[in-house]
Amino acid sequence: MSKSLKASRTLSKTVIYAVCIFLSLLSVFPFWVMFMNATRGTFEIQQNSVGLFPSKYLLSNLKILSNKSFNATTGFFNSMIISSGATLCAVYFSSLTAYALVAYSWKMRQPFFTFIMAVLMIPAQVSSIGFYKFMYQINLTNNFLPLILPAIASPAMVFFMRQYLMGNLSLDIINSARIDGAGELYTFNTIILPIMKPAVATQAIFTFVLSWNNLFLPLILLTDSDKYTMPIMVSLLRGDIYKTEYGSVYLGLTLTVLPLFVIYFMLSKYIIAGVSLGAIKE
Structure with missing residues (x-):
């Protein structure tokens, strides 16, 4: 009986961990795509809007961005x-x-x-x-x-x-x-x-x-x-009426989002402390 209960708890923990990992990856995925698209060219993005690996157009996107x-x-x-x-x-x-x-x-x-x-x-x-x-x-x-x-x-x-x-x-x-x-x-x-x-x-x-x-x-x-x-x-960052440089747009979005990550990681431990404090009962 105890072995079956232990196996059931292990299975429950495994399912919980799997769901948490899946939700974490699902939350990170849009940001990862944005970061990767910041290194891709406009043609690559138009052909495939979801890029999981970096490309070689980061500097050219930065140059285009600086000219706008x-x-x-x-x-x-x-x-x-x-x-x-x-x-x-x-x-x-x-x-x-x-x-x-x-x-x-x-x-x-x-x-x-x-x-x-x-x-x-x-x-x-x-x-x-x-x-x-x-x-x-x-x-x-x-x-x-x-x-x-x-x-x-x-x-x-x-x-x-x-x-x-x-x-x-x-x-x-x-x-x-x-x-x-x-x-x-x-x-x-x-x-x-x-x-x-x-x-x-x-x-x-x-x-x-x-x-x-x-x-x-x-x-x-x-x-x-x-x-x-x-x-x-x-x-x-819309470009002219004929062409929009999507790579530079994604790079601009990336530069906008980065400070938010820094602020979050600086203060996230206090949020965890607050949740832990709220879970303690006298």
Whole structure:
């Protein structure tokens, strides 16, 4: 009986591992094809759009890319400023708002949280026209600030941070810090933020990727080519009406995606720590 049970468990583990490996390969496959197509020529891609092995046209694709409106250095620098600024603003102020909703007891706390959830239901596209008109009236078009400062108001992140704090924050820690004479901001910055590190890292990845890939708002706010982000530059890689250099397009996409991989691998261990922390029961 024990041998059959052991064999059944071994078979179950084998099936689980096989499914996980298959799903992992399925997730990596599109990125691998993109990387390989960045080294292939336009004719090769048109003949066979799925290439599993590198080719010899990487340098020629890079040369074609440099002759177009794509400036990888400028686009990377602009996207990094916007994405980093938006991520820092969103993570810090959302954590601070969630802390106020959990640690303090005040009369309008529940209506305030309800209002935040109501704002979450409004699509960003609905307010985009009014937002652009407002930015135009105060002369903030062709400026990075309209793409950074609105990240301070992030209802979804406030909800996530609040739920995390409700399950992991003990109010006795805050009371002890107050008895010791610590200020509220000092308590938040030195005690609460380290507790929220897994949640902060998780939301930082999502916010950075969302801001980095954002095309709609930068496209309507930024008209100066020196302020173009990477997604805008990639969207302009269309070639003329007769021919599109697909190899250079894939190379531009590859250069756009690479920073996201770096950010993910830098912060992924905190996501794993957060999942492990959530799995531990007292």
